[in-house]
Amino acid sequence: MKVATYNINGINARLPVLLRWLAEESPDVVCLQELKSPQERFPLKEISDLGYHAIWHGQKSWNGVAVLSKYKIEEVTRVLPGDPEDNQSRYLEVIIQNVVICCIYLPNGNPLPGAKYEYKLNWIERLTKRSKTLLQMNAPAILIGDFNIIPEEIDTYKPEKYIDDALFTKEVKEAFSLLLKDGWQDAIRTLFPDKEVYTFWDYFRQAYGRNAGLRIDHILLSPSIQDRLTQGGIDRDVRGWEKSSDHAPTWIRLNNNTNG
DNA sequence: ATGTCTGGTCCCACCAGA
Numbered sequence: 001m002k003v004a005t006y007n008i009n010g011i012n013a014r015l016p017v018l019l020r021w022l023a024e025e026s027p028d029v030v031c032l033q034e035l036k037s038p039q040e041r042f043p044l045k046e047i048s049d050l051g052y053h054a055i056w057h058g059q060k061s062w063n064g065v066a067v068l069s070k071y072k073i074e075e076v077t078r079v080l081p082g083d084p085e086d087n088q089s090r091y092l093e094v095i096i097q098n099v100v101i102c103c104i105y106l107p108n109g110n111p112l113p114g115a116k117y118e119y120k121l122n123w124i125e126r127l128t129k130r131s132k133t134l135l136q137m138n139a140p141a142i143l144i145g146d147f148n149i150i151p152e153e154i155d156t157y158k159p160e161k162y163i164d165d166a167l168f169t170k171e172v173k174e175a176f177s178l179l180l181k182d183g184w185q186d187a188i189r190t191l192f193p194d195k196e197v198y199t200f201w202d203y204f205r206q207a208y209g210r211n212a213g214l215r216i217d218h219i220l221l222s223p224s225i226q227d228r229l230t231q232g233g234i235d236r237d238v239r240g241w242e243k244s245s246d247h248a249p250t251w252i253r254l255n256n257n258t259n260g
Numbered sequence: 261a262t263g264t265c266t267g268g269t270c271c272c273a274c275c276a277g278a
Contacts, residue, residue: 009278010266034278036267061267062277108278116277148278202278203264246265246278 001097003029004251005217007105007146007200010036011066015043017244022050025235027251028070029096031103032056033146034245035064035089042066059089065103065145067094076100082126090123098257099225100134104145109166117166120148124175128182135183140225140257143184146247147218149176151186154196155215167216184220187252191232199234200247208239217250228254 004027008014011032022030030052035042039058047054047068056066057078067073073094080091090105104127109120127143134141150168153159162168180186188197198213207213221229232252239248 013266034266110278205263207263 001029001099001254001256002027002251003031003101003142003144003219003254004249005031005033005103005144005146005219006249007033007217007245007247009034009245009247011064012037012041012043014243014245015046017238017241019046019050020241021235021238021249022047022052022068025249025251027249029101030068030249031092031101031144032066032068033064033090033103033105034062035059035066036062037064055092055094057089057092063089063105065089065092065105067092067096067101067103069094069096071096080123080126081130083122086123091127098140099254100139100141100222102130102134102141102143102145104143104147106145106147106149108148109172112164112166112169120166121171121175124172128175128179131179131184132182135222138224139222140228141222142225143179143220144218146216147176148216149173149218150214150216151176151189151218154194155198157196157198157210157212157214162214167214179220183223185223185226185229187219187221187229188215188232188234188250190229191252197234198236198248199250201239203246217247219250219252221252225254228257230255 199217201208
């Protein structure tokens with residue numbers, strides 16, 4: 001089963017890119033972020049025509065998350081527990097082929113300091129709490145999406161530029177490393193221990209051409225699914241396509257559960 | 261410091277957010 005995450009940055013503006021990538025790479029499951037589309041403008045027909053089921057949680061102007069799958073999708077929740085006031089579409093938890101899949105669009109948090117950064121820290125706290133519940137259930141689970149966190153220096157082309165950035169503060173790096181300490185496995189870093197593997201290149205200053213990238217899209221595996229990881233990567237070339245998102249699709253492959 | 265995109269409002273050029 002090939003599972004991918006892709007911050008699409010406007011699903012309607014990027015639809016030709018999305019459809020081309022789906023047709024070429026044929027992922028089984030795709031978690032999308034930043035739909036930038038109200039619920040009723042989700043391009044369901046074009047996506048179903050390629051053989052995908054879809055569940056999405058849109059929002060006018062900003063945010064928005066979706067899960068596409070060739071297998072049946074069972075929705076668990078479209079709300080990250082812990083804040084009844086939070087009405088931003090940033091979380092979608094589903095079950096596909098007995099795997100819990102949490103599609104995440106973690107807040108960016110800039111500028112720093114301020115309400116947006118506080119919201120980010122609060123959101124991370126809620127995610128951590130939810131992730132602990134999943135670990136306690138011993139469920140095969142995946143936390144996947146745009147985390148807006150640069151975990152380590154190797155994950156940015158220029159660490160010193162990001163010292164005061166909400167993607168790279170001590171607090172958010174620590175929160176990420178605590179998830180790993182809890183037992184979650186950073187799948188892409190595990191597969192590429194010493195390599196620069198960026199998932200995002202800014203639109204500014206020809207960042208992609210200069211490979212001025214960041215690794216901020218992540219796939220975290222719960223202990224009970226880690227031995228199924230066989231392969232992974234970043235479809236870097238997609239970032240160079242016409243009218244592309246500023247992120248590139250990031251994916252892993254899991255073998256079939258043979259003891260189930 | 262700058263830079264580039266999208267979506268939304270409102271009239272065509274701006275703004276917020278990333």
